[in-house]
Amino acid sequence: MSATAVKPIPEGMHSLTPHLICAGAADAITFYTEAFGAVEQFRLPGPEGKLMHACVKIGDSMLMLVDEMAGCSMLGPRSLKGSPVAIHLYVTNVDAVVAQAEAAGARVTMPPADMFWGDRFAQLEDPFGHRWSVATHRRDVTMEEMQEAMRSMQ
Numbered sequence: 001m002s003a004t005a006v007k008p009i010p011e012g013m014h015s016l017t018p019h020l021i022c023a024g025a026a027d028a029i030t031f032y033t034e035a036f037g038a039v040e041q042f043r044l045p046g047p048e049g050k051l052m053h054a055c056v057k058i059g060d061s062m063l064m065l066v067d068e069m070a071g072c073s074m075l076g077p078r079s080l081k082g083s084p085v086a087i088h089l090y091v092t093n094v095d096a097v098v099a100q101a102e103a104a105g106a107r108v109t110m111p112p113a114d115m116f117w118g119d120r121f122a123q124l125e126d127p128f129g130h131r132w133s134v135a136t137h138r139r140d141v142t143m144e145e146m147q148e149a150m151r152s153m154q
Helices: 025-036 094-104 143-153
Strands: 019-022 039-045 051-058 061-067 086-090 107-114 119-125 131-137
Touching: 019 025, 025 039, 025 051, 025 061, 025 094, 094 107, 094 119, 094 131
Parallel strands: 019 061, 086 131
Antiparallel strands: 039 051, 051 061, 107 119, 119 131
């Protein structure tokens, strides 16, 4: 009997996959479903009802989640008093997605606006303290055009 070859990157995954620590990962799954149309792939509950591992799919990408576990030095942004990381999400209609996320409980920190690099772009914070940037690419811009736009902002 021959074994099938194991793929080094599992089917449906990309080389880079965010893995978020949330105080209330099950609630985060609900929020991401309502805000971004996430589709739950699986969840692995552990002791005391905490999620040891979960995965949702948003668009063509996976997002992994786990509950906070202080004893394992796994703390989310609320416990750490913020996060220097933002998760970037490209969508077909940034205005609609930001409105949907806000209705689901996100706080809009930068409303959608057209940006010099060609995206309509917004920023928000989810109820678990994770920062998101959301964008729709509207026009192609050359590197020279972006550099010129940056110079004119100074």
